[in-house]
Amino acid sequence: MFSISKDYAPPFGMIAPFFVIGSIFFFLGTLFLLLLDPGKGHFDPMIAGWVHWFLLGFVMMIIFGAMAQLIPVVVEVGHHSVDLYYVIWPLLLAGTLAMVAGFWAWPAVLPYGGLLVLTAMLIYLYDTLMTLRKVQNVTLTVKTAVAANLFLTTGIVVGFVMTLAIGAGVDVDISWWLGTHAVLVLGGYVVLTIMGLSLILLPMFGLAHGFDERPVELAFNLMLGGVLLHLFSTMIGFAFGRFAAVFVMIVAIGLYLWQVYLIYKVRARKENDIWARSMFFGYGSLVVAVLLAIPAAIFGGERLILASAWFLILGFVTFLITGHLYKIIPFLVWFERYSPLVGKQRVPMLQEMYPKGMADMEFAFSATGVVVAGSGILFGVRDLYYGGVILLIVGAGFLLASVKWMLVFGKEESENQ
Amino acid sequence: MCDITKEQVYDAISNVIDPEVGFNLVEMGLIYDAIIDDDCNVKVVMTLSTRGCPLHQMLTQWVKDAVETRVPGVKNAEVEVVWEPEWNISMADDNVKKALGAL
Numbered sequence: 001m002f003s004i005s006k007d008y009a010p011p012f013g014m015i016a017p018f019f020v021i022g023s024i025f026f027f028l029g030t031l032f033l034l035l036l037d038p039g040k041g042h043f044d045p046m047i048a049g050w051v052h053w054f055l056l057g058f059v060m061m062i063i064f065g066a067m068a069q070l071i072p073v074v075v076e077v078g079h080h081s082v083d084l085y086y087v088i089w090p091l092l093l094a095g096t097l098a099m100v101a102g103f104w105a106w107p108a109v110l111p112y113g114g115l116l117v118l119t120a121m122l123i124y125l126y127d128t129l130m131t132l133r134k135v136q137n138v139t140l141t142v143k144t145a146v147a148a149n150l151f152l153t154t155g156i157v158v159g160f161v162m163t164l165a166i167g168a169g170v171d172v173d174i175s176w177w178l179g180t181h182a183v184l185v186l187g188g189y190v191v192l193t194i195m196g197l198s199l200i201l202l203p204m205f206g207l208a209h210g211f212d213e214r215p216v217e218l219a220f221n222l223m224l225g226g227v228l229l230h231l232f233s234t235m236i237g238f239a240f241g242r243f244a245a246v247f248v249m250i251v252a253i254g255l256y257l258w259q260v261y262l263i264y265k266v267r268a269r270k271e272n273d274i275w276a277r278s279m280f281f282g283y284g285s286l287v288v289a290v291l292l293a294i295p296a297a298i299f300g301g302e303r304l305i306l307a308s309a310w311f312l313i314l315g316f317v318t319f320l321i322t323g324h325l326y327k328i329i330p331f332l333v334w335f336e337r338y339s340p341l342v343g344k345q346r347v348p349m350l351q352e353m354y355p356k357g358m359a360d361m362e363f364a365f366s367a368t369g370v371v372v373a374g375s376g377i378l379f380g381v382r383d384l385y386y387g388g389v390i391l392l393i394v395g396a397g398f399l400l401a402s403v404k405w406m407l408v409f410g411k412e413e414s415e416n417q
Numbered sequence: 418m419c420d421i422t423k424e425q426v427y428d429a430i431s432n433v434i435d436p437e438v439g440f441n442l443v444e445m446g447l448i449y450d451a452i453i454d455d456d457c458n459v460k461v462v463m464t465l466s467t468r469g470c471p472l473h474q475m476l477t478q479w480v481k482d483a484v485e486t487r488v489p490g491v492k493n494a495e496v497e498v499v500w501e502p503e504w505n506i507s508m509a510d511d512n513v514k515k516a517l518g519a520l
Contacts, residue, residue: 073471204467207438207517209505268506269438270518331471334436342479349439 018065049103151188278323285315
């Protein structure tokens with residue numbers, strides 16, 4: 001009975017590469033922002049390449065690593081085949097590099113990169129769905145995970161077809177399908193996954209209980225409906241359906257934000273550590289992204305679209321990930337190096353296992369950088385954009401150093417025992 | 418007849434610390450009861466601060482170990498995790514509430 005916890009937990013050596021690679025992609029991704037021209041449209045290959053670098057190399061890499069550990073904890077069954085994670089990160093890494101090379105220099109490479117990424121995603125999907133099949137108690141989080149993974153696969157297949165159009169001349173209207181590709185991957189996977197996981201993680205870390213869950217249930221159903229409406233409208237060429245789908249998704253996000261507020265209101269743990277501050281900034285950025293998305297959907301406008309995407313990706317998604325890194329990595333290290341020592345000697349608390357000073361610097365530089373550069377994009381001031389990016393680069397450097405600090409915590413001591 | 422007291426069991430469990438919050442399980446209010454039978458078998462009834470706790474199995478194992486190794490005369494310790502009543506911060510000691518900012 002008591003060995004289950006160990007069975008659930010994947011080996012540290014299996015998950016660590018996801019966090020190391022993800023952090024390196026994050027740091028290099030902020031450097032590459034200097035190569036972009038914020039005055040260009042979102043169809044610009046340099047911007048498209050950067051988005052894939054960041055979303056695949058940083059966001060997906062970290063989410064997959066976190067999922068390897070979180071899925072069994074959340075659904076209370078072991079992985080179907082956890083060893084598959086040993087092949088997921090090399091495939092995702094190689095595919096991402098090939099795709100970015102395709103966008104930036106050699107379009108013919110793009111389909112090969114797309115195929116590698118698709119393969120990594122399918123392996124991840126196989127393990128996740130087979131794991132979820134074993135679950136007895138089908139909660140909202142489980143349903144969200146199933147839907148999100150199906151959307152991810154559909155989104156990647158759509159993306160793969162688009163790479164064939166760019167790299168191999170297959171006849172597909174990229175401008176028509178690009179929006180649906182983004183909706184499936186960003187709305188259908190990233191946002192839905194965050195919705196599902198945050199329903200577990202926010203109350204867990206904030207010690208919140210007894211809150212109403214109806215807003216997130218409605219948000220989940222609306223998000224599901226919005227993504228499907230966008231997909232089918234694209235398939236049948238129904239422009240108004242796509243327009244309506246965007247608003248359905250905006251309402252879903254609004255309800256989700258209301259849910260986050262309800263959890264925040266009843267939380268017992270009120271200390272504002274790096275995790276809490278990252279959550280505040282992340283959700284604040286989501287509000288800004290939604291407020292910019294509304295006029296962007298009605299009136300159009302490249303600067304509004306890019307600024308909304310900026311606050312969604314660099315503000316919301318990034319800060320939710322970086323904030324949780326300060327919780328997840330110390331836990332994994334503690335579990336690997338200190339859990340066997342409990343009762344035999346003093347073991348550190350998780351709060352002692354991240355570098356508070358560096359984390360504070362990371363937060364200050366990154367948050368200021370997101371706001372300054374985002375304002376530069378919105379108001380069309382290039383100097384503001386590049387100034388903000390410099391701040392982001394410094395922040396990303398502190399994050400990289402923090403991740404290294406956390407990963408080696410107690411390593412020497414552990415090896416000497 | 419067994420002369421082990423509930424206080425001894427609670428004292429033993431107070432050595433088990435939740436590494437996430439840094440408080441022991443007793444002051445967190447997570448231990449609901451300790452039932453001691455005539456043969457000195459101990460059953461600890463406890464809860465966790467959240468259902469998705471990644472340390473679920475380890476915490477219960479630590480409680481079992483603490484009772485069996487720190488309370489003299491215990492024949493066997495068993496741990497039952499219950500979800501009713503649901504834990505909330507009002508069950509914690511004042512020092513915990515104060516440290517977490519809930520007081």
